[in-house]
Amino acid sequence: MTQANPMLEMRGVGKWFGNFCALYDINLDVRPGERMVVCGPSGSGKSTMIRCINRLEEHQAGQIVLDGVELTEDTKNIEQIRRKVGMVFQHFNLFPHLTVLRNLTLGPMRNFKVPEKEARETALHYLERVRIAEQASKYPSELSGGQQQRVAIARALCMKPKLMLFDEPTSALDPEMISGVLDVMVELASEGMTMMCVTHEMGFAKEVADTMVFMDEGEIVEVGPPDEFFGNPKSDRAKLFLSQILSHH
Amino acid sequence: MATTTERLPPPVKKRVKLTLIDLLIFALVAAGVVYIAYRVESVLVYKWSWDTVLQFVVRRDEAGDLVPNLLVTGLLTTLRLAFWGTIAAAIIGLVMGLCRTSSNLFLRMVARLYVELIRNIPPVVFIFVFYFFISGQIMPLLGVDEFARNASPETARVIEFLFGPIGLFSNFLAGMICLAMFEGAYITEIVRAGIQSIEKGQWEAARAVGLSRFNVLRDVILPQAIRKILPPLAGQFITLVKDSAIVSLISIQELTFVAIEVAASTTRVFETWIVVGVMYFVVCYFFAVVFARLEKRGQRGRR
Numbered sequence: 001m002t003q004a005n006p007m008l009e010m011r012g013v014g015k016w017f018g019n020f021c022a023l024y025d026i027n028l029d030v031r032p033g034e035r036m037v038v039c040g041p042s043g044s045g046k047s048t049m050i051r052c053i054n055r056l057e058e059h060q061a062g063q064i065v066l067d068g069v070e071l072t073e074d075t076k077n078i079e080q081i082r083r084k085v086g087m088v089f090q091h092f093n094l095f096p097h098l099t100v101l102r103n104l105t106l107g108p109m110r111n112f113k114v115p116e117k118e119a120r121e122t123a124l125h126y127l128e129r130v131r132i133a134e135q136a137s138k139y140p141s142e143l144s145g146g147q148q149q150r151v152a153i154a155r156a157l158c159m160k161p162k163l164m165l166f167d168e169p170t171s172a173l174d175p176e177m178i179s180g181v182l183d184v185m186v187e188l189a190s191e192g193m194t195m196m197c198v199t200h201e202m203g204f205a206k207e208v209a210d211t212m213v214f215m216d217e218g219e220i221v222e223v224g225p226p227d228e229f230f231g232n233p234k235s236d237r238a239k240l241f242l243s244q245i246l247s248h249h
Numbered sequence: 250m251a252t253t254t255e256r257l258p259p260p261v262k263k264r265v266k267l268t269l270i271d272l273l274i275f276a277l278v279a280a281g282v283v284y285i286a287y288r289v290e291s292v293l294v295y296k297w298s299w300d301t302v303l304q305f306v307v308r309r310d311e312a313g314d315l316v317p318n319l320l321v322t323g324l325l326t327t328l329r330l331a332f333w334g335t336i337a338a339a340i341i342g343l344v345m346g347l348c349r350t351s352s353n354l355f356l357r358m359v360a361r362l363y364v365e366l367i368r369n370i371p372p373v374v375f376i377f378v379f380y381f382f383i384s385g386q387i388m389p390l391l392g393v394d395e396f397a398r399n400a401s402p403e404t405a406r407v408i409e410f411l412f413g414p415i416g417l418f419s420n421f422l423a424g425m426i427c428l429a430m431f432e433g434a435y436i437t438e439i440v441r442a443g444i445q446s447i448e449k450g451q452w453e454a455a456r457a458v459g460l461s462r463f464n465v466l467r468d469v470i471l472p473q474a475i476r477k478i479l480p481p482l483a484g485q486f487i488t489l490v491k492d493s494a495i496v497s498l499i500s501i502q503e504l505t506f507v508a509i510e511v512a513a514s515t516t517r518v519f520e521t522w523i524v525v526g527v528m529y530f531v532v533c534y535f536f537a538v539v540f541a542r543l544e545k546r547g548q549r550g551r552r
Binding site: 054055056075079080082083085086087089091093094095096097106107110111155156159 | 450451453454455456457458459460461462464468469472473476
């Protein structure tokens with residue numbers, strides 16, 4: 001095999017909240033350029049898993065290696081890893097006291113000491129890509145949910161991440177706002193961005209995913225290409241989940 | 250069929266501004282005021298003598314020019330105390346507030362100890378104990394007295410402008426630090442509440458972008474927290490101005506200290522304290538207006 005080294009390796013990762021086991025023995029490889037969609041019932045540990053990757057949650061067992069660097073307790077190490085990983089949240093979490101443009105330039109200017117002019121140019125470039133450049137000088141509260149989420153994606157892209165994490169990016173949006181955000185994500189996928197996406201948008205999953213990951217009760221139950229997963233799920237839990245989630249489609 | 254141009258809002262109902270009950274209450278209050286004035290005038294037979302007291306605000310010197318007198322000097326000392334006290338209390342409050350929300354147990358304990366110690370001791374007791382500690386131990390250690398004594402005339406003039414009479418420099422500093430330590434404890438709690446009121450998502454987003462701890466606080470958390478805590482902070486700074494009267498107990502010659510002397514020497518108690526009350530009011534109200542302005546400016550871009 002002449003496969004490139006994985007972008008992300010998770011080896012036996014475990015995480016507990018008190019006595020509650022949120023993640024157990026998670027083993028996962030993500031190749032560069034791979035588009036992975038993570039699904040599963042609520043409370044199954046999907047969000048916790050991707051939040052461990054940039055240390056918003058601390059894993060208590062196993063190893064997480066990103067781009068050849070293991071995630072450790074060291075603050076500098078954590079900051080370095082976070083700068084390589086872009087994250088998009090369910091509730092956008094834009095900085096309400098900063099304009100859209102300042103939301104985007106903050107990271108590059110503070111982390112990499114990029115001069116303001118250059119940071120602005122990069123920011124405008126990405127705002128254009130998420131089709132929202134005309135809103136650059138507005139405050140987040142003046143935008144719709146869909147627009148805010150696209151700004152959040154642009155904010156993550158401004159750090160030129162090697163891996164993008166999406167934590168249910170469309171779950172908090174009004175229905176008519178969802179497609180705008182998904183379009184941006186599809187475009188990103190087609191450009192070869194490595195992404196991991198927790199979502200219930202199965203249409204999106206079928207369209208862009210290389211790999212489907214199905215989780216339940218803190219464990220990875222099934223990993224496979226979408227055709228296989230949707231056409232012929234192996235586990236009963238996945239069958240049940242799919243029948244529930246697809247019953248209205 | 251109604252077209253969009255016909256979709257006008259319904260006519261606005263005029264609100265009656267004053268009801269009969271409002272007028273009745275006004276009449277009662279007015280009657281009360283008149284009655285009190287009558288009692289003072291004809292029953293108490295108090296002879297108002299404003300001139301005696303106003304002389305202590307401004308007086309005419311030998312050449313006949315108006316020069317500020319004791320009460321104004323006292324007011325200036327109060328203003329200096331308030332100015333430096335506010336700055337020092339804000340710094341102490343910010344630092345301790347950050348310690349209070351730190352993930353480091355030691356820092357949290359230090360800040361907690363500080364806050365609880367001060368909140369649970371009467372200010373007078375705290376100031377008596379702490380003042381003598383500061384003026385007796387810390388000030389000589391820092392060589393403040395020596396510095397003041399050996400200051401060149403230019404330095405002395407700057408110090409006099411900023412801190413009042415140079416002979417009382419170390420005294421003033423000690424009093425100011427006491428005041429700031431005292432108010433700082435309350436500001437610590439306000440800052441802590443402000444920081445903790447910022448939702449988890451903001452911390453997470455700032456961290457996810459890869460900002461260092463310092464930048465997370467400086468660029469994301471504190472700017473939002475400060476907007477939220479401006480109203481209670483304004484209240485605390487106004488309290489600081491009023492609480493500065495406490496340091497009269499340790500012979501700092503601020504407004505209240507001077508007022509006690511003026512009231513005693515003139516025996517015009519009411520006049521003195523009314524004049525002093527007006528002076529405090531003007532200073533505090535000025536603070537209130539400035540903060541209201543700041544608050545308005547901070548409204549921009551709020552969620």
